Amino acid sequence: MPLNASLASELKAVLGSDGFCDSQEDLRSFAYDLYASHKPDAVALPKTTEEAAAVLRLCNMHHIPVYPRGSGTSLAGCPVPVLGGVVLCSSRMNKIQEISVTDRLAVVQAGCVTGNLQKAAAEYGLMYPPNPTSCLYSTIGGNVATNAGGASGAKYGVTRDYLLGLTAILPDGTIARLGNRCQKDVTGFDLTRLICGSEGMLAFISEVTVKLVPLPESIRTALAYFSSATEAGAVVTDLVSRRILPCTLELMDHTFLETVAEVYGVPCPPGTGAALLIEVDGPDATLDAQMGTIQEVCTQHHAIGFQRAHTEEERETLWKARRGGTAALVRKADMLVTLDYAVPISSLPRALQAMEELASKHNCNVVTIAHAADGNLHPMVLYSPGDPVQAAAYNAFADASVRAILELGGTISGEHGIGLEKKQYMPLQLGDEQMRIMRGICRIFDPYGIMNPGKLEQ
């Protein structure tokens, strides 16, 4: 449904003609993420905090839904404008405003692509550690709104651990500066972290201040092959209990590796059921010994192959399987849904086994990868939504896997967020009291319910 004409012309006046779109092609481009799609009525592309604030003020006055959006790489339907309204996209707010070596921080606009910040920080010998696999495309604002994690989460933590401050625009257009440039700060409630992970339901984030850390001196990479995912999972728990903390410990199952081999020609040893991509970083002199211990642990767990990278080129080859895997899988089915669960680390082998058993019980094509060192697993379901039997199998697997994860003391989302995909399951994990508090917080920030509506079970 088109926006009412007076609101559309007020928005155009604020944003200029290149900052406002409502052609059918544009609406289609901002309709979807990798899980769902629904066309908005208009798209606003502000360049500044003030322009974004004006958009929110106008939409709030007209009680029009607003859907904050970064790059739309969400895998759970988080930014999808299910009730139409206006998509408020940060893509033109993409500047790195400051990197301070002495304060060890960066100030960036919300639409800055995370990989660009990582590259810029590295030029100063610094690192922004949160490292979602989507970092070449996703934005800092989207990462903050979903509290994104990634491959290095177990060692370095997730987005919220690096968040010092942000500029939040409230639904009525008020510009609130939360947090500051201090590395430590305990004054008042932590509203910065409340916004972090709120999936665009409380405020639009226009600017972010993040902590940086010194770049590690060196890194070592290896790929270990096992006959089963459960065996690879056991290596993870063994390494953790020996107090070895790799910066990368990515588990890939048999079908994932097979697909990569097929599409990119990256072979693995016969009999491979799973592989672990392992990296350790830190002072150069310590790393060979750490990698030696890791190789020993893998051997004790019957590794059928262990390949080390000796050059940056070899490292890239080892990473090729992990990086290219999702793109390779997408070609194999009409739909790929990447589920996202986390369990206590000691429960990872049982969680992996449960996913295998449920996939076989429901006759569902499931491929599993995991950021294993923090117990975060991604069963990926390949199916055709147009085929009723396959669609029913997907639904049955998704439902049963959520319940199995909760029984293991896990969480229904480790990093991707709840969005549309898991909203009906959130009360199951959090219970009535937490849901009541969250709805109350939404009402305080957003009395007319215009921010990303349709995503929280009422």
Ligand SMILES: Cc1cc2nc3c(=O)[nH]c(=O)nc-3n(C[C@H](O)[C@H](O)[C@H](O)COP(=O)(O)OP(=O)(O)OC[C@H]3O[C@@H](n4cnc5c(N)ncnc54)[C@H](O)[C@@H]3O)c2cc1C
């Ligand atoms: C191949 C691939 C790999 C991925 N790997 C990882 C991974 O390793 N770890 C991980 O955590 N995620 C991963 N993701 C998921 C996704 O990239 C993250 O959720 C990411 O943080 C989304 O950022 P975005 O800029 O694309 O946000 P979008 O997808 O546009 O939006 C995500 C959510 O954030 C809100 N939002 C966006 N910008 C703002 C803003 N400025 N203010 C307020 N709210 C906002 C939206 O409303 C929505 O609810 C992956 C996705 C893909 C496709």
